[in-house]
Amino acid sequence: MNARLRRLTSLPLTWPLVTLVCILLFDFLFTPGFFHLELKDGHLFGSLVDIVKNAAPVMIIATGMTLVIATGGIDISVGAVVAIAGAIAGVLVARYHAPLLAVLVLPLIAAALCGAFNSLLIIGFGIQPIIATLILMVMGRGLGQLIIGGRVLWFRMASFEYLGTGYLLGLPVRIFVAAALLALLALALRTTPLGLFIQATGGSAKASRYSGLSVGLVKFVVYTFSGLCAGVAGLVLTANIHGSDAALVGTYIELDAILAVVIGGTSMNGGKFNLLGSLVGALIIQSLTTTIFTKGVPVQFTLVVKAAVVVIVILLQSGEFRRQLAALVPRRATR
Amino acid sequence: MKLRVSRRYVPLLATLFVFVAIFCLGGLQYRAFFSLRVFTNLFTDNAFLGLCAVGMTFVILSGGIDLSVGAMVAFSSTLIASLTQLAHFLPFPAIALVLVIGLLFGLAQGAVIHFYKAPAFIVTLAGMFLLRGLGFVINLNAIPVEDPLMVKLSTLGIPLGEKASLSFSACVLILAVVATAAVLGFTKFGRNVYAIGGSELSVLLMGIPLARTKLAIYALSGFFSAAAGVVFTIYTLSGSAAAAMGLELDAPIINAQSLAANYTNEVGVAGKVRFLKNIADALKKARCPSMNRSVTPISLWNSFLPRLNGRVGTRIHFLSSQEITLRISRRRNS
Numbered sequence: 001m002n003a004r005l006r007r008l009t010s011l012p013l014t015w016p017l018v019t020l021v022c023i024l025l026f027d028f029l030f031t032p033g034f035f036h037l038e039l040k041d042g043h044l045f046g047s048l049v050d051i052v053k054n055a056a057p058v059m060i061i062a063t064g065m066t067l068v069i070a071t072g073g074i075d076i077s078v079g080a081v082v083a084i085a086g087a088i089a090g091v092l093v094a095r096y097h098a099p100l101l102a103v104l105v106l107p108l109i110a111a112a113l114c115g116a117f118n119s120l121l122i123i124g125f126g127i128q129p130i131i132a133t134l135i136l137m138v139m140g141r142g143l144g145q146l147i148i149g150g151r152v153l154w155f156r157m158a159s160f161e162y163l164g165t166g167y168l169l170g171l172p173v174r175i176f177v178a179a180a181l182l183a184l185l186a187l188a189l190r191t192t193p194l195g196l197f198i199q200a201t202g203g204s205a206k207a208s209r210y211s212g213l214s215v216g217l218v219k220f221v222v223y224t225f226s227g228l229c230a231g232v233a234g235l236v237l238t239a240n241i242h243g244s245d246a247a248l249v250g251t252y253i254e255l256d257a258i259l260a261v262v263i264g265g266t267s268m269n270g271g272k273f274n275l276l277g278s279l280v281g282a283l284i285i286q287s288l289t290t291t292i293f294t295k296g297v298p299v300q301f302t303l304v305v306k307a308a309v310v311v312i313v314i315l316l317q318s319g320e321f322r323r324q325l326a327a328l329v330p331r332r333a334t335r
Numbered sequence: 336m337k338l339r340v341s342r343r344y345v346p347l348l349a350t351l352f353v354f355v356a357i358f359c360l361g362g363l364q365y366r367a368f369f370s371l372r373v374f375t376n377l378f379t380d381n382a383f384l385g386l387c388a389v390g391m392t393f394v395i396l397s398g399g400i401d402l403s404v405g406a407m408v409a410f411s412s413t414l415i416a417s418l419t420q421l422a423h424f425l426p427f428p429a430i431a432l433v434l435v436i437g438l439l440f441g442l443a444q445g446a447v448i449h450f451y452k453a454p455a456f457i458v459t460l461a462g463m464f465l466l467r468g469l470g471f472v473i474n475l476n477a478i479p480v481e482d483p484l485m486v487k488l489s490t491l492g493i494p495l496g497e498k499a500s501l502s503f504s505a506c507v508l509i510l511a512v513v514a515t516a517a518v519l520g521f522t523k524f525g526r527n528v529y530a531i532g533g534s535e536l537s538v539l540l541m542g543i544p545l546a547r548t549k550l551a552i553y554a555l556s557g558f559f560s561a562a563a564g565v566v567f568t569i570y571t572l573s574g575s576a577a578a579a580m581g582l583e584l585d586a587p588i589i590n591a592q593s594l595a596a597n598y599t600n601e602v603g604v605a606g607k608v609r610f611l612k613n614i615a616d617a618l619k620k621a622r623c624p625s626m627n628r629s630v631t632p633i634s635l636w637n638s639f640l641p642r643l644n645g646r647v648g649t650r651i652h653f654l655s656s657q658e659i660t661l662r663i664s665r666r667r668n669s
Contacts, residue, residue, distance in 0.1 A: 259457065262454060267454075269454075299471070304465060306468070308465075310457070311461050321451050
């Protein structure tokens with residue numbers, strides 16, 4: 001029994017899930033109607049659907065971020081890439097009345113190029129990931145504003161807005177977008193040794209290079225994919241408000257995504273990753289936010305509560321803290 | 336020998352070069368830009384950013400990061416404003432309290448990072464949330480500071496000729512830079528900071544007090560960002576919990592080179608502050624507030640320079656890219 005419990009607590013997905021369950025349990029006990037689901041006009045409504053819906057952009061970005069962090073890097077430019085992709089999509093719709101395919105594909109190409117630019121700085125010039133992506137982070141929003149022309153661009157295009165606000169089989173479309181992205185990645189990781197290469201790069205780039213692995217190529221793929229994910233999130237967020245606001249869309253989303261990845265159990269030292277954990281991490285952040293809102297906590301306390309929960313999660317994930325906690329429990333039991 | 340020295344100072348020289356270039360560019364285009372007053376104002380206007388960068392220097396040298404500095408500036412300024420205006424504290428006890436809180440908060444962050452082996456990025460991110468939140472809890476509004484002593488501090492300065500003077504904030508910054516340079520360059524603690532950045536494991540095996548040094552590093556960062564909050568309050572004569580958003584990422588920009596090379600010099604930090612500010616100043620003159628963001632990253636090109644080994648061609652290209660950006664932003668605004 002004890003051995004099984006110990007095995008369970010050492011699983012990477014356990015602690016994120018425990019946190020999520022705790023938050024949901026709190027809602028189950030103290031927020032009446034939180035688990036209520038309703039079918040209206042063929043759409044599913046309820047706080048749970050809301051959580052998944054609002055977590056989707058962070059989930060999408062966290063997918064790419066997980067791989068980046070697994071190589072021992074970090075990508076803080078994703079918020080800016082969201083803005084760039086959104087700006088391009090907005091301009092295509094509002095100014096050029098482009099067909100849907102172009103509106104979807106061109107921003108994604110631009111986003112992937114942004115990621116490739118990051119990887120060029122990192123591989124080609126040997127700049128640390130945080131500084132290299134900081135360049136695009138600071139520059140990207142300005143670039144987005146230049147593309148739009150320094151204002152918020154509103155547009156209407158039903159087929160594009162469907163991506164952000166539409167429903168499929170009763171569920172928000174963006175959930176399927178996130179799921180499709182994850183499925184594609186899972187397929188790539190299963191059928192190719194990409195996952196192994198990423199872990200090897202993160203474990204020791206030097207050793208990987210000596211064993212014949214093209215570390216540069218792995219990093220290129222990973223950062224480009226991260227840019228692509230940010231582009232997808234940018235499309236979803238832009239379609240959601242049928243407007244491009246390069247100054248504000250996805251502000252601080254890079255921090256949320258990194259938080260999701262780390263809460264999900266992926267080490268920032270690189271070398272191993274946990275994709276499902278990152279998704280659970282995104283869900284934790286969103287269910288926390290939704291809970292705070294539905295409980296009617298005054299706005300000024302929102303950040304404090306968020307910080308407190310993040311600290312608790314950090315501590316729970318620390319082996320040292322768990323050991324201290326475990327040392328406390330049996331002592332109490334014997335007394 | 337001579338070559339080695341010059342290589343060590345390449346990042347600093349690059350920064351100075353860009354600073355002088357932009358300053359000259361501004362001076363050529365705008366009347367009265369090329370004056371001692373504008374130059375000393377760079378220090379005053381950026382004292383809070385510089386102080387954050389000074390604290391961040393310790394953290395980044397040791398291989399960590401502190402994302403909470405911007406929030407600490409906002410929190411400290413709100414707290415001082417609330418204490419002096421609403422609770423009728425005297426300014427100096429309020430300032431002392433804020434500095435102690437900053438020190439203790441940094442210490443707490445350092446403790447979590449060190450003892451629980453949590454990533455600095457995430458711990459200080461939580462710290463940022465907490466401080467921003469606490470700032471809003473203290474007061475949602477921006478509070479004007481009318482305490483006569485604070486007002487006096489904001490106008491205090493060492494006169495340097497006509498019209499120009501070195502303000503109190505600027506003096507604090509210069510003092511902090513000099514003190515930090517001395518500590519990093521000439522004390523055991525300073526060497527330990529560099530050693531931790533080199534290899535934490537080696538530090539542990541060598542018997543250098545890792546825990547004490549690491550805690551002190553984060554405590555110093557907290558202290559300096561709280562001091563930055565004090566200077567910010569004196570500079571703006573108000574306290575707002577929404578102030579200094581995004582500052583935490585400006586400070587590492589200034590420090591980019593130390594991240595790259597794991598060595599720095601305090602003069603370099605101050606130089607970069609002046610440089611960043613210069614860009615902001617030139618832009619203000621060019622009246623392009625929203626384009627502000629797109630020009631700042633040019634400073635980051637600096638981090639290329641040591642890698643490029645100072646090829647002249649790239650430097651020329653580097654300068655022209657700035658001119659282009661400035662010109663684009665000016666054209667769009669005229």
